[in-house]
Structure formats: structure tokens, C-alpha cells
Amino acid sequence: MRNINPDLRVIRTKESIRHALVELINEKGLEAITVKDITTMAKINRGTFYAHYQDKYDLMIKCEEDIMIDMSKITKQNYPSVIAALETDSQNLAPFSFAVSLFEYLNINSGFMKAVLGPKGDLSFQTRLKQFMWETLYGNNPNAFLKEENFLVPGQYLAAYMGTAIIGVIQQWLESGRKESPQEMARILTNLTVNGPYFAAGLKK
Amino acid sequence: MRNINPDLRVIRTKESIRHALVELINEKGLEAITVKDITTMAKINRGTFYAHYQDKYDLMIKCEEDIMIDMSKITKQNYPSVIAALETDSQNLAPFSFAVSLFEYLNINSGFMKAVLGPKGDLSFQTRLKQFMWETLYGNNPNAFLKEENFLVPGQYLAAYMGTAIIGVIQQWLESGRKESPQEMARILTNLTVNGPYFAAGLKK
DNA sequence: GTAATAAACAACAGGTTGTTCATTATTATA
DNA sequence: TATAATAATGAACAACCTGTTGTTTATTAC
Incomplete structure (x- = not known):
């Protein structure tokens, strides 16, 4: 490196x-x-x-880059199993194991992550993190998780929605003291993402 | 005032x-x-x-307060019709008219909103805006839109998910030049919220 | 043990901050 | 329209942070 x-x-x-x-x-x-x-x-x-x-922003970027590198590694490790799960009928389980890995990583690095994603943190990092998430889900590669021809809404809004929502849940978890286990958080996040917030709020049969 | x-x-x-x-x-x-x-x-x-x-932050807060006051007014105006729609069988239409009003307001005030919600904007405003949205949906009042006893996930995560997701869509719209009409954006946002991003991505039958 | 080099120390000009004061210009109102 | 009230200007101030440089001291690798 x-x-x-x-x-x-x-x-x-x-x-x-x-x-x-x-x-x-x-x-x-x-x-x-x-x-x-x-x-x-x-x-x-x-x-x-x-x-x-160079200055405090240079310091921030260097710290944040290290985090992004780690996240890339986690993504690559989980990629094959998620693809496999998506191709079976247990679609709902596909994002789950990935989410567990993600929250486990956040748990270990919670000091920095809480600071940088918190209300006094770095807005530009959130922007980059969203971008990273979208590229992970819908990257250049041909076998991406998501395929635009199936979208019911423009891809840019789907990306913005999913990216910010995931970050929002992570922020809330870090901010409120990480009382739930990574497994429990993965369940919450996949439930919200797969079934939608309307359903999760009990507003839909 | x-x-x-x-x-x-x-x-x-x-x-x-x-x-x-x-x-x-x-x-x-x-x-x-x-x-x-x-x-x-x-x-x-x-x-x-x-x-x-007092300083630039005092200026920001004063500007932002004006926005929050306007948003409160819009919410109060839309409240009765949304409640009424929720109690009929056309539940999906309930958030729609409210979303149209919201995007129309954002459209008018896009100069300030784009700046303050953009990647060089004010993180603390986003925090306050999320808080405001959650109080709107699930306030102290007895006839709130959402009732915790029906939730399938903890309320704090539902709130974080919805709040940040909505803000994310708004940011994307402002950032990409507001090419869609408020009506179209309301359709996109309600589609994502009611059916969930998984469905909107074409991953669910 | 010695050469390489990281850290400490000190001083610098240039910039921003928040405040104060006397002076000038604009506004409300009678 | 004259006048009293008050907002804005211009200038100066100490205090602070910045980024840089040159010298000295301490630590490390070999």
C-alpha cells in the first residue's frame, strides 16, 4: 500500500x-x-x-481512504456468496450475510466511524461512501447485483435512496451506542430494504 | 414572527x-x-x-429556521387530507399529495436548499431536518401517521431509514438540476417508500 | 557505534476574528 | 420637509491560527 x-x-x-x-x-x-x-x-x-x-482535511482523507480500502475487501470477500444466493430462490437471504460482515466491521472500527459519520463528522465522506455503495451494487461489471432494465424508478434516485438509507441506519446504530448485535442490525436493515419502510411500519398487509 | x-x-x-x-x-x-x-x-x-x-453559524441557523417554519406550515396544511386518505383503502395515495407539496416548495427555494443540503452544505441541518420529519410522521400527537405497536423494526431505525432516504432523494434531485417535475418526484419517492427499494430495483416479484 | 532522519523548538508574515469608536448616510415620523 | 433615530461605514486593535523555514536535539536502523 x-x-x-x-x-x-x-x-x-x-x-x-x-x-x-x-x-x-x-x-x-x-x-x-x-x-x-x-x-x-x-x-x-x-x-x-x-x-x-498538508492540513486537517488531508489527514481526514487519508484516514477515510483506509476505511474505504477495508470496505472494498469485505465486499470482495462477500461477493461470490451473495451472487450465488441471488440466483437461488432465497433472495431475501442474499444481502443478509453481507450486512452482517458490514456491521461487524463497523463495530470494530466504531470509534472512527462514529466520529466521521456522526452529526459533527465529515459530510464529504458520506458522499463518497454513498458513491462507493452504489458502485458496489451496480458497478461497471456485467454481473452486478442490480440491472437497470428492471428498475421501476430512475437509477440515480434508487441509488440515492438506498445509499442514504443504509448510512442513516448505520449512523443511528453508532449514535445510540451500538446496543444491537451486528446480526440484529443486519436483520433490521435487510427487513427495511427488502420489504420497504412502509411495510416495516406496519402500514401494509 | x-x-x-x-x-x-x-x-x-x-x-x-x-x-x-x-x-x-x-x-x-x-x-x-x-x-x-x-x-x-x-x-x-x-x-x-x-x-x-454572531458569526456564520448564527447566520446559517437563522436561515434554516425560516425553512423549517415553512415546512411546518406545509405539513399542517396537508395533515387532514393525508389522515383521511390513510383511513380509506387508497393508502398508497396518502403520502403522494404531501410529497407533491414538499417538492413544489423545494423547487421554489431550490437555491438555498441545494446549497445547504448539497455536498458542501450543512451537516447539522440534515440532522435537524431528519428529526423534524420523524416528529411529523410520528409526533407526540395521538393520531400520528405511524404507530409503534405495529412496527416490525425498532422505531429509531425506521425513523433513521425513512428520514435519510427521503433527504437522499431530495439531494439527488437538487444536485442533478431538478429535471423531473415535483409530481414525478413524488411518484418516485412514494414508489420507493411504499414498495421498498428492493421492489423498485426489480428484484422482487 | 555511527549515519540517517524524525521530532522539537522558535520565529515569521499573512490572514481571520470579534470588538470598538467616531463619522457618514439613510430612514421613519411628526 | 425638517429632524431625531438609527443603520452602515471605515479604521484600528489584540488575539489567534496558519503554513513555512532553519536550527538543534533525540531516536532509530543498520
């Missing part, structure tokens, strides 16, 4: 910077943070920060 | 400030804006800005 140059000082510095970033986002929100805040909390010199990152 | 003290100078100043704000959000994003940017574009003295608003 990046340079394999693990000078211990660099590792320590970057770790304390990223730890401080999460703390500060939860405390005062991304936009209120100054580079000085970060370096004070990380107990490093301000000049050292600039030796590693 | 606010003071009835319409000194023409105040009206002019506030209007040019708010106009400049929308321009600048679209141009460089809320967080990159300085008070100096706003006053330069609005062609007013920087001191004058501080005579009206």
Missing part, C-alpha cells in the same frame, strides 16, 4: 494524531478543530503534523 | 448577506467561507455583519 518505512517514531506520531482526531471530532466537531488542537492533544509539535499531512 | 421593524436598510443588508451566503456555499462550501468572504460579496462592511449575526 503505502511506503513500507515503519520508523517507530513515525508510527507513534501518526497513531497519536489519528487518536486525537477522533477524540476532537466527538468533542467539538471536525470543522471546529484546528491543527493546533490536534497537535496539543497528540502531544506533538505542530511542525511535525505538517511533516505528515 | 421576528421583530416588525422593517427599516429598509436592514432588509437590504440581510437580503444581500443571505444571497451571498448561498452563492458562497455553492462556490466553496460552508466551512471554507469566512465572514470576510460574505461581506465582500454582499458589499457591506464587516462590522455590519456582526451587528446582525
Whole structure:
């Protein structure tokens, strides 16, 4: 991935910077943070920060990229089984196992994810995450999960609907303290997605 | 609502400030804006800005409050007809007329709405808007649209799902240039909400 | 042990902030 | 229309953050 140059000082510095970033986002929100805040909390010199990152946005993007890479890996691991499930008659189970993997990952990285997806987090990350989700579901590849010729609404709105809805459920889970297990969250999310919110609200027979 | 003290100078100043704000959000994003940017574009003295608003966030909140007030009015106007429709057998039509009103309003105020809901907009507004939507659907009132005893998933996740999904569709519409009519958007949104995205994607018989 | 290099320290100009004050211009109203 | 009220201007202020640079000190890899 990046340079394999693990000078211990660099590792320590970057770790304390990223730890401080999460703390500060939860405390005062991304936009209120100054580079000085970060370096004070990380107990490093301000000049050292600039030796590693251009500014706080550069730091954010680097952190977020790591998350996206992980998510790509999870997606690729789950891809074959989901495709297989979709081709059988147990369609409803197809997204379930994938959703479990997703929530398990979020659970492990909940510190950063809660901060960055929370109400004081990074709006641009949500935009990129939506884009990533849509490409996962409906990418360039010929055997994508979704095929536009079957859509009942324009693809862009289907994408926006699904992407934001999924992120919304994730946000709520992180925000309310992750009381449900990843399995339970996967059940909730697939129920909402497969049957729709109208049904899940008890408004439909 | 606010003071009835319409000194023409105040009206002019506030209007040019708010106009400049929308321009600048679209141009460089809320967080990159300085008070100096706003006053330069609005062609007013920087001191004058501080005579009206504490800072740029105070300005944002005041603008956003006006939007929320309008939305409340629209909701109240549509309430009786939606309740009536829900009690007949034409349940699917219930949210439709309300959605049309909503998109018509967004269409009129698209300048500000696009800026504030866009990728360079205000995350905290989205949070408040979700909260508002949920209270509208499932408020304190006894005859709310939704009743928790019927829910198949926890109410907080249903709320998060619906709220963010609706906002997502609105964002996509504003972002892509509002090519569809409010009626068409209402059809898309109600189709997605009533039948669910899985169905709308053609994945369900 | 030594050379390489990361981090600390200190100082810099340039920019924004929020406030204050005296001065000028506009508005409401009598 | 004259005048009193008040909004806006212009200028100055200290305080703060930024991004950069050069020097010194400490840690690390080999």
C-alpha cells in the first residue's frame, strides 16, 4: 500500500494524531478543530503534523481512504456468496450475510466511524461512501447485483435512496451506542430494504 | 414572527448577506467561507455583519429556521387530507399529495436548499431536518401517521431509514438540476417508500 | 557505534476574528 | 420637509491560527 518505512517514531506520531482526531471530532466537531488542537492533544509539535499531512482535511482523507480500502475487501470477500444466493430462490437471504460482515466491521472500527459519520463528522465522506455503495451494487461489471432494465424508478434516485438509507441506519446504530448485535442490525436493515419502510411500519398487509 | 421593524436598510443588508451566503456555499462550501468572504460579496462592511449575526453559524441557523417554519406550515396544511386518505383503502395515495407539496416548495427555494443540503452544505441541518420529519410522521400527537405497536423494526431505525432516504432523494434531485417535475418526484419517492427499494430495483416479484 | 532522519523548538508574515469608536448616510415620523 | 433615530461605514486593535523555514536535539536502523 503505502511506503513500507515503519520508523517507530513515525508510527507513534501518526497513531497519536489519528487518536486525537477522533477524540476532537466527538468533542467539538471536525470543522471546529484546528491543527493546533490536534497537535496539543497528540502531544506533538505542530511542525511535525505538517511533516505528515498538508492540513486537517488531508489527514481526514487519508484516514477515510483506509476505511474505504477495508470496505472494498469485505465486499470482495462477500461477493461470490451473495451472487450465488441471488440466483437461488432465497433472495431475501442474499444481502443478509453481507450486512452482517458490514456491521461487524463497523463495530470494530466504531470509534472512527462514529466520529466521521456522526452529526459533527465529515459530510464529504458520506458522499463518497454513498458513491462507493452504489458502485458496489451496480458497478461497471456485467454481473452486478442490480440491472437497470428492471428498475421501476430512475437509477440515480434508487441509488440515492438506498445509499442514504443504509448510512442513516448505520449512523443511528453508532449514535445510540451500538446496543444491537451486528446480526440484529443486519436483520433490521435487510427487513427495511427488502420489504420497504412502509411495510416495516406496519402500514401494509 | 421576528421583530416588525422593517427599516429598509436592514432588509437590504440581510437580503444581500443571505444571497451571498448561498452563492458562497455553492462556490466553496460552508466551512471554507469566512465572514470576510460574505461581506465582500454582499458589499457591506464587516462590522455590519456582526451587528446582525454572531458569526456564520448564527447566520446559517437563522436561515434554516425560516425553512423549517415553512415546512411546518406545509405539513399542517396537508395533515387532514393525508389522515383521511390513510383511513380509506387508497393508502398508497396518502403520502403522494404531501410529497407533491414538499417538492413544489423545494423547487421554489431550490437555491438555498441545494446549497445547504448539497455536498458542501450543512451537516447539522440534515440532522435537524431528519428529526423534524420523524416528529411529523410520528409526533407526540395521538393520531400520528405511524404507530409503534405495529412496527416490525425498532422505531429509531425506521425513523433513521425513512428520514435519510427521503433527504437522499431530495439531494439527488437538487444536485442533478431538478429535471423531473415535483409530481414525478413524488411518484418516485412514494414508489420507493411504499414498495421498498428492493421492489423498485426489480428484484422482487 | 555511527549515519540517517524524525521530532522539537522558535520565529515569521499573512490572514481571520470579534470588538470598538467616531463619522457618514439613510430612514421613519411628526 | 425638517429632524431625531438609527443603520452602515471605515479604521484600528489584540488575539489567534496558519503554513513555512532553519536550527538543534533525540531516536532509530543498520
